[in-house]
Amino acid sequence: MSDTVKVALVTGGSSGIGAGVARRLAASGVKVVVADIAEPADVRCDVSVLDDNLRAVDYVMKEHGRLDLAFLNAGVASGCGVGEDFDVALYRRAMGVNLDGVVFGAHAAIPALKASGGGVIVATASMAGIVGIPLDPIYAANKHAVVGLIRSLGVALAPDGIRVQALCPSFADTAILGDARVLLEAEGFPIMEVDEVVDAFEKVVASEGTGECWFVVPGRPSEPFAFRRAPGPR
Numbered sequence: 001m002s003d004t005v006k007v008a009l010v011t012g013g014s015s016g017i018g019a020g021v022a023r024r025l026a027a028s029g030v031k032v033v034v035a036d037i038a039e040p041a042d043v044r045c046d047v048s049v050l051d052d053n054l055r056a057v058d059y060v061m062k063e064h065g066r067l068d069l070a071f072l073n074a075g076v077a078s079g080c081g082v083g084e085d086f087d088v089a090l091y092r093r094a095m096g097v098n099l100d101g102v103v104f105g106a107h108a109a110i111p112a113l114k115a116s117g118g119g120v121i122v123a124t125a126s127m128a129g130i131v132g133i134p135l136d137p138i139y140a141a142n143k144h145a146v147v148g149l150i151r152s153l154g155v156a157l158a159p160d161g162i163r164v165q166a167l168c169p170s171f172a173d174t175a176i177l178g179d180a181r182v183l184l185e186a187e188g189f190p191i192m193e194v195d196e197v198v199d200a201f202e203k204v205v206a207s208e209g210t211g212e213c214w215f216v217v218p219g220r221p222s223e224p225f226a227f228r229r230a231p232g233p234r
Contacts, residue, residue: 007060008069009033009071012036016174017124017172017197018073020195020197024201035059047097067112067116069120069205070121072102072105072124077139078139106121109121113162119161122167123164125147126170147168150211151212151227154209164211165205168216169216172193192218197216199222200216213227
């Protein structure tokens with residue numbers, strides 16, 4: 001990987017999937033900048049704030065002079081539904097981190113990637129971006145939005161030599177599971193190790209595709225999800 005990726009920015013890189021990817025990249029010789037609101041981080045970044053994203057990329061460019069890979073990974077569970085348990089503050093937080101964080105991160109990274117002659121953007125979406133999740137419909141909504149964004153940006157940024165991919169893992173052993181862990185374990189639903197998701201991330205970066213959404217589920221090789229073509233006008 002180090003032959004093609006030299007400098008990487010990882011948002012939400014202090015724990016979970018982000019930390020796993022940061023460690024794997026660093027071990028392969030990539031210079032990694034971790035951006036997070038929590039320690040350890042190279043630069044503090046609340047991805048729901050545009051200026052924080054711009055500041056993180058500026059830090060990368062000042063420290064390393066180029067950016068080859070942006071892994072837009074920061075994410076949170078919503079913590080509320082749309083019925084009696086709806087909470088505007090929790091809703092805005094989830095949309096801000098999970099959707100705005102990808103939009104703002106891509107906006108900040110694109111000029112730096114162009115200046116480096118092209119590169120890769122990978123966003124952590126979720127299987128919740130491909131199928132409905134009744135337990136957390138707001139999470140499903142913002143992850144579906146990320147999937148749509150990545151599929152669209154793949155086409156839009158191809159002329160600039162920037163590949164854009166989505167990583168769509170099922171339930172992985174990270175803090176974002178929260179109370180859902182008990183329900184999943186009670187139902188016998190397999191929870192993946194973080195390294196399984198990191199393995200899939202490496203496949204995504206090494207691939208030559210763009211605008212794809214790679215599913216990561218237990219017991220199956222990861223590959224791009226095959227969306228059906230929508231019916232056109234008659």
